[in-house]
Amino acid sequence: MQVDLLCSGSKGNSCLIRTKNSSLLIDCGSTKKYLMNALGSVNQRVDDLNALLVTHAHTDHVSQLKHFRHLPVYSYCDLKDLDNHRIVRPLQEFDVNEFHVKVISLSHDSPNTVGYVIYADGKKLVYVTDTGYVSNEVKTYLENADYYIFESNHDIETLMNTNRPMFLKQRILGDSGHLNNLDASSNLASLINSKTKEIVLAHISEEANDPSIALKCIHDHFLKKDLPYRGVNIRAAKQHEILTIKSF
Template identity: 45%
Template sequence: MLASGSKGNCCVVENKDSRIVIDCGTTKKYLNSSFNEIGIDPHAVDGLLITHTHKDHIAALKLFEGIDTYAEEDLGIMNQKIIHPDDEFTISSIHVRCIRLSHDAACMGYLLEDEESRLVYVTDTGYFKEEYYPLLCNADDYIFESNHDIGMLMKTSRPAYVKQRIIQDNGHLCNEDSAKHLANLIGERTREIVLAHLSEEGNSHERALTVLEETLLREQRMKENLKLRAAKQHEVLTGGRR
């Protein structure tokens, strides 16, 4: 995770011979610095997956000019491949399955897998369909939105219409809903959960992680070797099997 939040989002997924970027919504300067920090050339990745076309997910699109880019909405660029919910395709050695999310723009989540691992990536959704549970259960790793604490959000100075947009079914997941879904999704092979797209004003890493841990304990889904972490707006976070 290179960036996660309302000011920009970018994630790099790699295995032994493939690299995929999910979203590129922060500044070109920051992304270049972050890619340099992790030792990856952004111009040499195998593909770019776009969740949706809000600025905090596509702002640095030009940085990936010439890279095969997968998105539902027309981005007006060369090398774009139009995708749809439930589409399946392969980028190098990583298989991708598209998941329909509920946001105020056409938005995708992704299931990425190879012969060894399964990763679920879900952000920017106010509602998550339980019908996806069988497909997405028992993945090795989850990157999952936990955007806001409702009480903290309501105390912010944001206009009422913005707060309403966030909490509605095509907005963002609150901590409690995120934790509920994760408690139903994780399984014996799950080794790590990274909470993503946290609001800087309407949430805190400590609060989001506490709600998740308490929910998993209450539902008897917590495991001793399960890592729980939260991604920050501008800080590189590495995980998975390395």
């Protein structure tokens, strides 16, 4: 399995997952120019994709949907005027070529937001962004993965010091908003085990967070919990910088 996180943040989100013979895309945000150039830079033709998985209908996740409408498109949210739209529901499982996919319910202020657990090549990848919290029921399905792409959206103090209106700050902080650094770290500490090889902190706010702050938070939390974080490669995704996880 190879994972290329093409972009991650409020300006666009997209993640390419491949085996030697199959490929799928999670979300298709950002600009057309950036997304097509990013796919080209990792040698992925749009016409060769097997499917598109959509987490939810916010623009930063679906802005380029029209360029992928020829594919089977899987989502729990309503996506209008697609000929090959396949509605999926939380805890549903399905196969896309060599991938086995499980749908995970999340809590966000866009209707029917989900994450995905992807199995391929004997590996397990958890993809969770855009959620205010992770329920204990959901955690059962996220445990013991090889790879995590996991939201660490904001630092609370930094968020509160921004010039954003209070209603927006409250939205972000709420149960239907986004995970802060500490909540992300706490969740991940409860999920990983000795087989976990990589954690990517994702959907990091450019205004209310910083990769260095998010990374320090998780490192400090893992040390406090006496977790062997030195055995896990922990990285922070940036908005427009391709981040690759490769296991074959």
